[in-house]
Amino acid sequence: MINLKGVCVAVLLLSFSTTHAQVNSNKQGASFKFNSTDVEIQFYSPSIVRVFKTPVNKPYKKSSLVIIKTPDKTNVTQQREGSNLILRSLALKVVVNETNGSVVFYDLSGKQLLKDSTTTFTPKEEAGSPSYNVKASFVLDADEPVYGVGQVMDNKFNRRNSKYVMKNENTFTYSPYFMSVKGYGVYWDNYSISEYADSPGNLSFQSLGHCADYYFMYGKNADGVIKQIRSLSGKAPMLPLWAYGFFQSKERYTKQEESLEVLQKYRSLKIPIDVIIQDWRYWPEFNGTDSAWNSQRFDTDRFPNPKKWVDDIHKLNARLMIVTWPGFGPKTDQRKELDSKKMILNFDTWPPKSGARPYDVFNPEALNIYWKYLNERIFSYIGNDGWWLDSTEPDHINVKDADFDVPTHLGSYRSVKNAFSLMHNGGIATHQKAASKDKRVVLLTRSGFVGQQRYGSNTWSGDVGSTWEMLEKQIPAALNYTLMGIPNWNSDIGGFFAGRWNKEGGAKNPKYQELYLRWMQFGTFCPMMRSHGTEVPREIYNFGNRGDWCFDGQEKMINMRYRLLPYIYSTSWDVSHNDGTFMRPLIMDFAADAKTHEIGNQYLFGRSVMVAPVTKPEVSSWPVYLPASTTWIDFWTGEQLAGGQTVNKEVPKDIIPMYVKAGSILPWGPAVQYSGEKKWDDLDLRIYPGANGRFTLYEDEKDNYNYEKGSYSTIDISWNDAKKELTLYTQKGTYPGMLVSRKFNVCLVKPGLNIGMQANTAGKVVNYNGRQVTISFN
The missing domain is CATH 2.60.40.1760 (glycosyl hydrolase (family 31))
Structure with a gap:
C-alpha cells in the first residue's frame, strides 16, 4: 500500500x-x-x-x-x-x-x-x-x-x-x-x-x-x-505478435453481428487484419439514460451471446479489444460498491449528464474491485484479447476549482492527477497477468506517465481532429513522448473528429481520402496501426473498390505492415530486451549532426528504416533530410544517396518517403491475411550495402509469458561490406514449435532490383538448419 x-x-x-x-x-x-x-x-x-x-x-x-x-x-x-x-x-x-x-x-x-x-x-x-x-x-x-x-x-x-x-x-x-x-x-x-x-x-x-x-x-x-x-x-514487456497487425475500429459497432460482418468483409477482400475493437455502449441503457454507464455487462438485445461473438471472432483468426472506462454511472453495481467504501472521486466524468464519476485509482482496494467486475463480466467470461482504456486522464465534466480538492487515497486530486493513467493501467495489467500467463497484456490508453511502459500500455494521441495541421502535429508529439522511455504510441488513423468531411461526402471525398491515406502511411510506421474515428466510417471498403487509388493505397500500406512483421517483432524484442525504441527521432542515432536537433517530422522506425510522412495536401515532392555520416538507400528505387543533404522525394499519393541505412539487414515476411497465418520458414533477407551491419531475428510462441523464462530463439545476422559476405550465426535458444530448418532468400539491393514492395526476383537461396553459414556476394 x-x-x-x-x-x-x-x-x-x-x-x-x-x-x-x-x-x-x-x-x-x-x-x-x-x-x-x-x-x-x-x-x-x-x-x-x-x-x-x-x-x-x-x-x-x-x-x-x-x-x-x-x-x-x-x-x-x-x-x-x-x-x-x-x-x-x-x-x-x-x-x-x-x-x-x-x-x-x-x-x-x-x-x-x-x-x-x-x-x-x-x-x-x-x-x-x-x-x-x-x-x-x-x-x-x-x-x-x-x-x-x-x-x-x-x-x-x-x-x-x-x-x-x-x-x-x-x-x-x-x-x-x-x-x-x-x-x-x-x-x-x-x-x-x-x-x-x-x-x-x-x-x-x-x-x-x-x-x-x-x-x-x-x-x-x-x-x-x-x-x-x-x-x-520499469522495462517494457513484449506484446504479442498480433498486436503489431492492423486494427479496425469505429465509434461504434452497435451489435455483435456488425463487427463480425466487418471482419468477414476484410477476409473476403483478402485485406489483412488482426484486431477488431468494440467501443462504448455495448452495455444496456437504464430507462434510456447513461446512468448505467460502463456496467461492463452486455446488452442482451444487441449482444445476445457475447461468448459466441468472441469465439466467432477467433474463428476468423482475429482478436477482440474491448473498451472499459474509469467512470461508472450511478446505477451500476461497481459504483454502488465503490461509493459505499468511499472510493469514488466526487466530480463528473464522461458522458455528460450521466452522473458517472471516476473511481479512486490510487486506492489498492479500489483497483481490486475494478478488476473483480471486469474479470467476471468480461475477461474470464468471453476471453477477450485486449483492453481499450478510454478517458484515462480522466475526462472532467463541468470543471470547478473545488473538484481538485477532492480527496483520493493519496491526498488531493490536484496533487496526484497526472498519475491517474499510470495507476489505472497498472491495476488492470497486474491483475490480468496474475490471472493468466497465456495472454500478454495489451492496453490501448488515452493518457500516460513515466513508468507506464512496464504495463504493456500503448498510448494514443486522443480525440484529435481530421485535419492536415493535426496530422503534422502528431509526429513531434509522438517522438517527444517516446523519448520519455514509453515506446508504444499511436493515433486514430484519419483523425477522430471528421464531421466536416462527413458533410462533404465522407470517405468518398477525394480530399479526405488523401488525408486518410497519408495518415495511414504514418500509422504504418507507429507501434500500433489502428484505424478509428467518428462520423466517417473508416473500413477500407467505404473508400471505394480495388482499382481505386485510395483503396489500393491503403491495401499497399496494410500489406507493407504485414511484410515487415519479422522486422517489427524483432524490434519489439530489442525494445523489451535492450531498452530500444520503435520511433527513433534522428537525434537518437545522429546527435553529432546538428541539423537533426530540430527535426521532429521524420524518424527511424526501428534502427534501420527512416520515414518522413507527408503532412500536406496535393504535393508532388517532399523534402527529406538524410543525416550525415551515413549512406542512405531509397526503399522504393534502391538508389544510394550520401548523407548530409536534403533531397526532394517524389511522392505520388501511394508513396511515403522511406530510406534505409546502408548496412541494414531487413527481413521481409510472407504475404498473409493475419499475423500468425504462416511460419517464417521462407523469409527474404534484404541487404542494403554500403556499410557493415547486424540484425537479430527474434522468434517465440507469439503470445504468453514463456519468453520471460527464456522460451525464445534468436538468429544473429551480420553483413561484411568489404568482403560482401553475409553470415547467419548459430541459432540461440529454443521454444515449443520452433523451426529447425528454413529457407532464406538473400537479396543484395541495387537500383531497380528487388526494391519496394516487389518480391525477391534475384539473389541467393540459403537453406539454414540453425548452424552458422556464410554467403558471399563476390
Missing part, C-alpha cells in the same frame, strides 16, 4: 548565498543543510543520481508511484578541493559547493552537463492541509536542445523556450521529464498539476508537494538515458 505522504515534487532547492553548507559524506553520496533546506544526494547507480530536498526540520518520507528501482551498491569516491566536495563514480562526477550550496553534474572528462540553480519552497494550504509550491530551476547551455515533457500538440520538437501547464487532458499527456542532446536526462518525481518553463539560462519545474525529488541520469546518448529511465521505472 502506498501512502500519500509520498507524493512529491521533483526539483532542487539551492539558493546562492554566502551561507556555509555543512556537508556530510556517506558511502553513496552526501547530505547537507544549506540555508533553509536539507539536501541528500544518493547514487542509485554509477550513472544515476537522486537529489532529494525538504525544508529544514521538515523531514518527509517519500514513497514513489513511478520509481521501482532500489539503489545499486555503487562505489563512490570522495575528495575535497577547497570548498567543493567531489563525488565520483565510474560514470559521473558530482560537485557540491559548500559556499553556495550548488550541485553540478559533470562527465568524467570534466565537461559540465547540468547545474542546479535554485529551489524554493513556498508554503501553501492544499485542500485544508499544509503543503508547498516547490520550484526548482536548472542551468543549461544557452543553445542546448532538450526533448521529452510529453505529448504536446504544438508542433514543437525541441522543448527550449517553451512553457506548459502540465495537466493531463484529452490529447495532452505530460510527464515532468526532459532529455538533453548532451546525453543526460532529468525526471522530477511528482504527479501534481505542474508547470514547465524554459527561458535562456533557466529551465524549471514547479509543482505541489512536500519535497523536491529528482533523478539525474547520464546515458551519454538518448538510448542510454532511455535505458536508465526504464531501469528506474
Whole structure:
C-alpha cells in the first residue's frame, strides 16, 4: 500500500548565498543543510543520481508511484578541493559547493552537463492541509536542445523556450521529464498539476508537494538515458505478435453481428487484419439514460451471446479489444460498491449528464474491485484479447476549482492527477497477468506517465481532429513522448473528429481520402496501426473498390505492415530486451549532426528504416533530410544517396518517403491475411550495402509469458561490406514449435532490383538448419 505522504515534487532547492553548507559524506553520496533546506544526494547507480530536498526540520518520507528501482551498491569516491566536495563514480562526477550550496553534474572528462540553480519552497494550504509550491530551476547551455515533457500538440520538437501547464487532458499527456542532446536526462518525481518553463539560462519545474525529488541520469546518448529511465521505472514487456497487425475500429459497432460482418468483409477482400475493437455502449441503457454507464455487462438485445461473438471472432483468426472506462454511472453495481467504501472521486466524468464519476485509482482496494467486475463480466467470461482504456486522464465534466480538492487515497486530486493513467493501467495489467500467463497484456490508453511502459500500455494521441495541421502535429508529439522511455504510441488513423468531411461526402471525398491515406502511411510506421474515428466510417471498403487509388493505397500500406512483421517483432524484442525504441527521432542515432536537433517530422522506425510522412495536401515532392555520416538507400528505387543533404522525394499519393541505412539487414515476411497465418520458414533477407551491419531475428510462441523464462530463439545476422559476405550465426535458444530448418532468400539491393514492395526476383537461396553459414556476394 502506498501512502500519500509520498507524493512529491521533483526539483532542487539551492539558493546562492554566502551561507556555509555543512556537508556530510556517506558511502553513496552526501547530505547537507544549506540555508533553509536539507539536501541528500544518493547514487542509485554509477550513472544515476537522486537529489532529494525538504525544508529544514521538515523531514518527509517519500514513497514513489513511478520509481521501482532500489539503489545499486555503487562505489563512490570522495575528495575535497577547497570548498567543493567531489563525488565520483565510474560514470559521473558530482560537485557540491559548500559556499553556495550548488550541485553540478559533470562527465568524467570534466565537461559540465547540468547545474542546479535554485529551489524554493513556498508554503501553501492544499485542500485544508499544509503543503508547498516547490520550484526548482536548472542551468543549461544557452543553445542546448532538450526533448521529452510529453505529448504536446504544438508542433514543437525541441522543448527550449517553451512553457506548459502540465495537466493531463484529452490529447495532452505530460510527464515532468526532459532529455538533453548532451546525453543526460532529468525526471522530477511528482504527479501534481505542474508547470514547465524554459527561458535562456533557466529551465524549471514547479509543482505541489512536500519535497523536491529528482533523478539525474547520464546515458551519454538518448538510448542510454532511455535505458536508465526504464531501469528506474520499469522495462517494457513484449506484446504479442498480433498486436503489431492492423486494427479496425469505429465509434461504434452497435451489435455483435456488425463487427463480425466487418471482419468477414476484410477476409473476403483478402485485406489483412488482426484486431477488431468494440467501443462504448455495448452495455444496456437504464430507462434510456447513461446512468448505467460502463456496467461492463452486455446488452442482451444487441449482444445476445457475447461468448459466441468472441469465439466467432477467433474463428476468423482475429482478436477482440474491448473498451472499459474509469467512470461508472450511478446505477451500476461497481459504483454502488465503490461509493459505499468511499472510493469514488466526487466530480463528473464522461458522458455528460450521466452522473458517472471516476473511481479512486490510487486506492489498492479500489483497483481490486475494478478488476473483480471486469474479470467476471468480461475477461474470464468471453476471453477477450485486449483492453481499450478510454478517458484515462480522466475526462472532467463541468470543471470547478473545488473538484481538485477532492480527496483520493493519496491526498488531493490536484496533487496526484497526472498519475491517474499510470495507476489505472497498472491495476488492470497486474491483475490480468496474475490471472493468466497465456495472454500478454495489451492496453490501448488515452493518457500516460513515466513508468507506464512496464504495463504493456500503448498510448494514443486522443480525440484529435481530421485535419492536415493535426496530422503534422502528431509526429513531434509522438517522438517527444517516446523519448520519455514509453515506446508504444499511436493515433486514430484519419483523425477522430471528421464531421466536416462527413458533410462533404465522407470517405468518398477525394480530399479526405488523401488525408486518410497519408495518415495511414504514418500509422504504418507507429507501434500500433489502428484505424478509428467518428462520423466517417473508416473500413477500407467505404473508400471505394480495388482499382481505386485510395483503396489500393491503403491495401499497399496494410500489406507493407504485414511484410515487415519479422522486422517489427524483432524490434519489439530489442525494445523489451535492450531498452530500444520503435520511433527513433534522428537525434537518437545522429546527435553529432546538428541539423537533426530540430527535426521532429521524420524518424527511424526501428534502427534501420527512416520515414518522413507527408503532412500536406496535393504535393508532388517532399523534402527529406538524410543525416550525415551515413549512406542512405531509397526503399522504393534502391538508389544510394550520401548523407548530409536534403533531397526532394517524389511522392505520388501511394508513396511515403522511406530510406534505409546502408548496412541494414531487413527481413521481409510472407504475404498473409493475419499475423500468425504462416511460419517464417521462407523469409527474404534484404541487404542494403554500403556499410557493415547486424540484425537479430527474434522468434517465440507469439503470445504468453514463456519468453520471460527464456522460451525464445534468436538468429544473429551480420553483413561484411568489404568482403560482401553475409553470415547467419548459430541459432540461440529454443521454444515449443520452433523451426529447425528454413529457407532464406538473400537479396543484395541495387537500383531497380528487388526494391519496394516487389518480391525477391534475384539473389541467393540459403537453406539454414540453425548452424552458422556464410554467403558471399563476390
